[in-house]
Amino acid sequence: MAARCVSLWTRLPICAQRSQVLRPIHRLLSSPGTVAADTRREEQSLGIAETGSEDRTPKKRFSEVQKERREQAQRTVLILCPNKISEKKFLKYLSQHGPINNHFFFESFGLYAVVEFCQKESVASLQSVTRLSVGTEAVIPFRSRFFNLKLKNPPSQTSEQSCIPCSNQSSPSSKKLFELLCNAESVDDQLNTLLKEFQLTEENTKLRYLTCSLIEDIAAAYFPYCEIRPFGSSVNGFGKLGCDLDMLLDLDEIGKSSAHKTSGNFLMEFQVKNVASERIATQKILSVIGECLDHFGPGCVGVQKILNARCPLVRFSHQASGFQCDLTANNRIALKSSELLYIYSALDSRVRALVFSIRCWARAHSLTSSIPGAWITNFSLTMMVIFFLQRRSPPVLPTLDYLRTLADAEDKCIIEGHNCTFICDLNRIKPSENTETLELLLKEFFEYFGNFAFNKNSINIRQGREQNKPESSPLHIQNPFETSLNISKNVSQSQLQKFVDLARESAWILHQEDKDHPSPSSNQPWGLAALLLPSVANSMSHAKKKKKKPANERVKNLLESIKSSSTENSTNTSGKRTDSTQA
């Protein structure tokens, strides 16, 4: 068992421990005007409720969070520092340009500092005293907010060098996670622990918005009024440390005229180039931005223009932050999807815990991959969890149609003819009356999808109920806004079958544990930790080799027998399984 453990856990990302390093500068410097960072306030501005308890504080709208974070990023700079510097002197030096709100250090290919000034003017002041690097190589001049800090006189500082605490930008080591899960008090505790360890930290979120802001500076060379907005898991509440950074180039501001009307019988329009379609316009715009990033973008490497994809994009690595970035344009529906997921993630503290665990479970069993292919994506998995939570009785999450009925005039949103309207103020959505534990929800999730009629039914979070599949793809998950589209069209029958087999096996493991709970001191992986072991893969290949009845069939039969006996005897579950037919 121990050997199997190792093989699974080594597949998870290995990295160092996370530490709390967002440092209010007042602890280091007592310069006048310095403002202490209010970490609690910043956590709230992520709009994410704490896990394990219902947070009753008002939650911010998605647009408010985006606006605040964007403004914060515009006051922030990124600095490549010498490996050892005196933190105090460094901050004193930068404070010449104005008070600093907060800062942190992190290690990537070198030691980096993220410094947030209180005022935007401080950035301009710093830029005004910064020179272009002088070396033997020719440089392309560009006044960015990404600096190199050099020591004028390195040896004299050696005596004052101190070890700088660095913020970790990656998920915990597999060994550490394993220990944490095995030492948890309950399965609920395990799910919440996994969430806490994998969710984006305050510093990582800041770095994501800062990276967008730095890219915006480059794109603004071509399109002065453009905005680069993060979307996807970086902002929707489901981001895991190490996830990619999805960006949207928003050119809408260019076309916005001031509300002030001119008098007279004239109308002014900009002279523009016309192209045959929106898609061609998007491809052309992304093509030049891709060139810009490639040639002039400090720290942007491995730029690939993937312009013939359904959603054209420019993919690149931002070397300093370590983010894999996907830049798209004209993709407002994806931004609206992110807002919808943000609302679902913040409505009930169980949602994120369950989604994170299912995503980790899927990754551990190679159901998902960072390479595009015939497998299920994290986005599809999230939709499946939301749908499952809508199907509980009483529901944990409301349907999208219900969220639309709560919308008022200012929430109205039509994009390219698609109705994307839903309530944006999540404080006006009534909390769920469902009190099921995470443990029960996890178990029921696996049972529900282990027995779902994928061959004839479609998953639909708009209505929160199964519908007949409109086409023959193995897995059909309706795109919530472009309702004629299937977000999981890429998934093959064999990948879906693998998902079903693993779901059944996992339900079986949890049922078995109900009967015979291994004690945490026994060092046996239990609960969520046991689910992350590659047991199915092994038992399946074993079964194939021995030409036995397939493992999934055996598991299904066993589950059914357990279920029928537990429904006869059970008195303790408040959850009711919704109807579903066999896969």
Ligand code: GTP
């Ligand atoms: P990660 O795996 O953590 O990156 O999750 P993610 O939600 O960011 O997924 P991904 O980077 O693949 O996609 C970014 C966003 O694009 C998603 O959150 C969705 O809003 C949108 N998206 C991704 N795939 C699809 C799809 O197949 N259809 C539609 N309509 N939108 C998609």
Ligand code: MG
């Ligand atoms: Mg993403």
